[in-house]
Amino acid sequence: MTDTPQGALERLAEHGHRGFPHLLAAREKTQWDLESMRHRLRDIPRDVDASIVLMGSWGRRERTPGSDDDFLVLVGGEPRGDAEPAVHRLDGVLGSGEAKPGTQGIFGQQIFVGPLVDHIGLEEDGNANLTQRMLLVLESVPVVGREAYRRALEQVVDGYVQDHAKDYRPPRFLLNDLVRYWRTICVDFAGKARAEEQKWGMRNAKLRLNRKLLFAGGLIPVLDCHRLRREQQRDWLLDALQAPPTDRLAHAFLTYEAIDEGVRALGAYDRWIGLLGDGEVRAHLTGLTRAQAGDDRVFNDVRRLAKEFEQGLGALLFETPLSVVAREFVVF
Amino acid sequence: MSAPDDIPPTPLPAPLDAEGGRLQGVAEAATVPSGTGPSVALMASSVMIDARVGGHVAAHHPLGTSTGHLVELRGQWDLLVRRALDVSTLAVELAALSEPEFLSLSAWLQTAERELPFRFLSVHAPTKDRELPEDELVARLCALPPAVDAVVVHPDVIEDPAAYAPLGRTLVIENMDGRKATGRTAEELRPFFDALPEAGFCLDVPHVGSVDPTLAIAHELLDAYGERLRHLHLSSVDEGCHHVPLTPQDEELFAPVLSRCRDVPWILEADLPAR
Incomplete structure (x- = not known):
C-alpha cells in the first residue's frame, strides 16, 4: 500500500476474482487515444501558458466507443484576444462528428485561468465558470501543454487552500464549492428534464453513476485532508486530483479497510462502464424518457448498479472511521 | 490512516459491551501510524467500535425486515408492509415462502408497487408447496415488477440452475442451514454460481452459524462470492x-x-430484541 492514489484501482482489483475489466480496458483505450491525440496536436501553435485539456470520460480515463470530446483550451492569466491555440485550429481533431462536446456552452472554447481563480463564488462565478473550474479540478487531463496545465491546477487549488486551510481540517472553501457543484448538477438535471424529455434515461444514469463518481472522487480526498497539516494538504490534493477518480476512491477503500465494500462498489461501476461501451445500450438509454424508464429492464439494471455503487460509497463515508469527519463537515 | 510525525499515535476507544463496559482485545490495532501523507489504515472497523444504543446492528444502514417471521399476518400484504415500514422505510424483503403465498404476492405487487417507498425491495421465492413447473415459476419471477431489486432463491429447491438464468442479476442465491443437504458451503454453492454467472449472493449469517459455529465458513463464502453479495x-x-x-x-x-x-442491506428475519 502506498500513499498515493495513483494505481489504486489495480491494487483493489487484486482483492476480487473478477477485477474491473471494463474500467481497466477503458483506461487503456483512453491512454491510447490520448497518445494519438498528442501526436496529432504536437505541432499546433501554442502559447507557453496554454494547454489543451480534456475532461469528462477522458479525465476519468473511462473512454468507451461513443464517448465525446469535452475539451477546453486553457490559457494562463486574464482573457486576451490573441491567445493560441485558437479553437478553430482544433477543427477535425477534437470534437468532430459524434465526439462533439456538450452544447451547454461549457466546452469547446478558450478559457483563462484568472477568472477561474478570482471568481470563486458571487455573481461572476456563473454556471460555466463553476463547471469549468470544477471539471479542471476533478476530471481533467492535458493533451498538450502539461506544464501550463499543472500551473493552472496549482493556481486553482491554491485559490481554495492558500488562505483558508487549517491543520487537520478538510479545506472548507473547496469542500463547500464541491458540494455546491454536485448539488448544482442535480438541480440542473431536474431543470433539463423539465425542458426536454429526450435523453432522460442516459442523463439520469450518468447522474447516478458518472457524476456521483465525480463528486465522491473529489469529496474523499478533500475529507482526507483531516489527516494532514495545512502545508501538506496542497501537495496531497494535487497528487490525488491528478489520479483518475476511480483511483481516488479505490485508495480510500483500501486506506479505510473497506475492501470488500470497495470491490463491490467499483465492481458495480465497472459493469456500468461495460454497458456504456455497448452501442445498443447507449442508444436505448439515450432514447428513454422518464415515463418509460420505470418499467424498462435495462434502466432498472442500471439503477441497481447505481444503488450498489452508492451503498459502497455510503459505507466508506459513514461506516468507517471516515464517518467522524463526514459527520462533522459534510452536511453543515 | 496516518497522522503527521509530531502527533503521537492515538488509540481508538474499545467498543462497549452490552453492559456498557469496554470490550478487551479489540482496540489494540487501532493506533495511527506515523507518516507525512495518507497511508495504511490500521484500525478496528466501525462495526467494532460503534457504541450507539441498540448496538451496531440497529445502527446499520440500510436495515430492513423480512415479512417471513410475521406469521400471524401471512398473506395479508398490506398489513405486512405496514409492519415492515415500522422497521424501515428503506429496505424490505417480502417473503413468499409457499407457492400460494407467492402467487398472492405477485398479484398484489402488480397493483401496489408504485406505492411502495422502499429503496431496496427483495422478494423471497417459494421454498415449499411447489406445484408449478420450474420454468413457469421462473417466468412468474421474471414478471415481478421492475421495482423488485432481488429475488432470493434457495439452492436446494433449484432443479435446473440454467432455468433461472433469465432472472439475470436480479437472482440472488442464499446459503443454506445445517439441516439441508446442499448449498451450505462455498463448495456446495459453486455449481449454482458457475451455471449462473450473473447471480447475486445473499449471506444468511445464522445459517452459517448452524453449519459452523466458528463462522469460518462465512468468511469462505465471502472470499468466494463476496463480489456478488447483494444483501x-x-x-x-x-x-x-x-x-x-x-x-x-x-x-x-x-x-x-x-x-x-x-454496504449491503441487512434484512432481519426476526424482531430486533429491545435494548
Whole structure:
C-alpha cells in the first residue's frame, strides 16, 4: 500500500476474482487515444501558458466507443484576444462528428485561468465558470501543454487552500464549492428534464453513476485532508486530483479497510462502464424518457448498479472511521 | 490512516459491551501510524467500535425486515408492509415462502408497487408447496415488477440452475442451514454460481452459524462470492434452525463477518430484541 492514489484501482482489483475489466480496458483505450491525440496536436501553435485539456470520460480515463470530446483550451492569466491555440485550429481533431462536446456552452472554447481563480463564488462565478473550474479540478487531463496545465491546477487549488486551510481540517472553501457543484448538477438535471424529455434515461444514469463518481472522487480526498497539516494538504490534493477518480476512491477503500465494500462498489461501476461501451445500450438509454424508464429492464439494471455503487460509497463515508469527519463537515 | 510525525499515535476507544463496559482485545490495532501523507489504515472497523444504543446492528444502514417471521399476518400484504415500514422505510424483503403465498404476492405487487417507498425491495421465492413447473415459476419471477431489486432463491429447491438464468442479476442465491443437504458451503454453492454467472449472493449469517459455529465458513463464502453479495439475512436461530431474535452473543460473534458487509442491506428475519 502506498500513499498515493495513483494505481489504486489495480491494487483493489487484486482483492476480487473478477477485477474491473471494463474500467481497466477503458483506461487503456483512453491512454491510447490520448497518445494519438498528442501526436496529432504536437505541432499546433501554442502559447507557453496554454494547454489543451480534456475532461469528462477522458479525465476519468473511462473512454468507451461513443464517448465525446469535452475539451477546453486553457490559457494562463486574464482573457486576451490573441491567445493560441485558437479553437478553430482544433477543427477535425477534437470534437468532430459524434465526439462533439456538450452544447451547454461549457466546452469547446478558450478559457483563462484568472477568472477561474478570482471568481470563486458571487455573481461572476456563473454556471460555466463553476463547471469549468470544477471539471479542471476533478476530471481533467492535458493533451498538450502539461506544464501550463499543472500551473493552472496549482493556481486553482491554491485559490481554495492558500488562505483558508487549517491543520487537520478538510479545506472548507473547496469542500463547500464541491458540494455546491454536485448539488448544482442535480438541480440542473431536474431543470433539463423539465425542458426536454429526450435523453432522460442516459442523463439520469450518468447522474447516478458518472457524476456521483465525480463528486465522491473529489469529496474523499478533500475529507482526507483531516489527516494532514495545512502545508501538506496542497501537495496531497494535487497528487490525488491528478489520479483518475476511480483511483481516488479505490485508495480510500483500501486506506479505510473497506475492501470488500470497495470491490463491490467499483465492481458495480465497472459493469456500468461495460454497458456504456455497448452501442445498443447507449442508444436505448439515450432514447428513454422518464415515463418509460420505470418499467424498462435495462434502466432498472442500471439503477441497481447505481444503488450498489452508492451503498459502497455510503459505507466508506459513514461506516468507517471516515464517518467522524463526514459527520462533522459534510452536511453543515 | 496516518497522522503527521509530531502527533503521537492515538488509540481508538474499545467498543462497549452490552453492559456498557469496554470490550478487551479489540482496540489494540487501532493506533495511527506515523507518516507525512495518507497511508495504511490500521484500525478496528466501525462495526467494532460503534457504541450507539441498540448496538451496531440497529445502527446499520440500510436495515430492513423480512415479512417471513410475521406469521400471524401471512398473506395479508398490506398489513405486512405496514409492519415492515415500522422497521424501515428503506429496505424490505417480502417473503413468499409457499407457492400460494407467492402467487398472492405477485398479484398484489402488480397493483401496489408504485406505492411502495422502499429503496431496496427483495422478494423471497417459494421454498415449499411447489406445484408449478420450474420454468413457469421462473417466468412468474421474471414478471415481478421492475421495482423488485432481488429475488432470493434457495439452492436446494433449484432443479435446473440454467432455468433461472433469465432472472439475470436480479437472482440472488442464499446459503443454506445445517439441516439441508446442499448449498451450505462455498463448495456446495459453486455449481449454482458457475451455471449462473450473473447471480447475486445473499449471506444468511445464522445459517452459517448452524453449519459452523466458528463462522469460518462465512468468511469462505465471502472470499468466494463476496463480489456478488447483494444483501444479508440476520437473526439468531434456535436448536431447530428457526429464526429467533438476535442475541447479544450472536451480535458479537457475527461482528467480524458483518464488518465485511457494511454496504449491503441487512434484512432481519426476526424482531430486533429491545435494548
